[in-house]
Amino acid sequence: MQLVHHSMVERGDDSETGTDAVSHEDVLATDVDLAQSILSQTRGLMFRRSFPDNSALVFLFDTAKIRDVHMLFVFFPIDAVWVVDDVVQRVERLRPWRSFAREECDLLIELPAGTADDVEAGDRLVLEGE
Template sequence: MVLIYSGKPIANEISYAKNIFSQMLGLMLHKSIPEDFALIFVLKRSGTVGVHMLFMLFPIDVIFLDADKKIIGTATLKPWTGHKRMKGVKYIIEMNQGTVERFNLVPGEQMTFKQTTF
């Protein structure tokens, strides 16, 4: 699976948080993640969501997507103190801090999750 933005891959290693348990855990207690890693939360329905940083050991960038996988907001959150709420969210992507800036991820732009085949 590849995460694509503006026709370019920004993550080649992807995990999904599809159930309540995996969504509750997220990246908590991980010491780090690979540079090209993304954790994608797939919510049952679009709505207002909050992301917290309790038990997180490193800062992350969070990308909020609507049901059409368009970016509706981004945030850089710090361990233990960060928190962000957003309306109209269907997908949440957590990546290493600096990803949003490095790839110039901006609201209104499209993201794609593409299955890779070998």
């Protein structure tokens, strides 16, 4: 399974429409870990000593509602992405031990810090190969 980022990228001026936008696709993670059990969802990234590049921890929920992310006992910074119906709602860089954030989502994704630098609200994030 992999996590794919879909975005629209403006290429500059087009004489007829003003701007020319094209769809852009990037694979953000190829090592996707699904937190499916209550225990794995509660533990998240706590107590792990590293979070390798190309990794993602994904929390998949049946319905969209406000979901929290805390960094207590997490030893490294991460990027957290809240998604509803494959559309990014919020992206936040969280610091070890101190950060806390919440947003509505039906898909919550935790990535190594810097991985989501090009991801913005309104972009699409899709799990492929489920």
